[in-house]
Amino acid sequence: MRLIKNIRVLGLGFICSIALSTYTLANEQNITKKNVPQSIILSFEKSYPNAKALNYSKETVKGKTTYEVESKDGNTKRDLTYSANGQILEIEEVIPLSSLPKDVIQSLNKSYPKANIVTIEKITKGNNIS
Structure with a gap:
């Protein structure tokens, strides 16, 4: 049970880091x-x-x-x-x-x-x- 909880936390952290990276990259645009x-x-x-x-x-x-x-x-x-x-x-x-x-x-x-x-x-x- 504890292992599943740790995996969920790691997965959530990974998803958040991808979302933040995408947000940061989205602010730069070629012109x-x-x-x-x-x-x-x-x-x-x-x-x-x-x-x-x-x-x-x-x-x-x-x-x-x-x-x-x-x-x-x-x-x-x-x-x-x-x-x-x-x-x-x-x-x-x-x-x-x-x-x-x-x-x-x-x-x-x-x-x-x-x-x-x-x-x-x-x-x-x-x-x-x-």
Whole structure:
């Protein structure tokens, strides 16, 4: 009896997590360039004149709307998150493994010898880089 109750609780938790994930994902929607505020288009083109915008999306979380521009600049893939007034809030940029300091690469190889590093992203929020 106790096992059945635990399974029900786990099942309910699983269903709730799926529902919350679906709700969160439902807030992000792909949009066309014409639906992106002009301030964002101008900011993107000024900051990255050689980049090509590949996709645009809009997301609203807790009443705050942000816009994302997925772009490619040569071989560099970059996702930029903007406020509605065109301010860059976050930059996600794919970087090559070779750009990491050698001690970081050695530490990764030592800690995770069987790992296959597929993608490395540099994330910038304001002055914070991670």
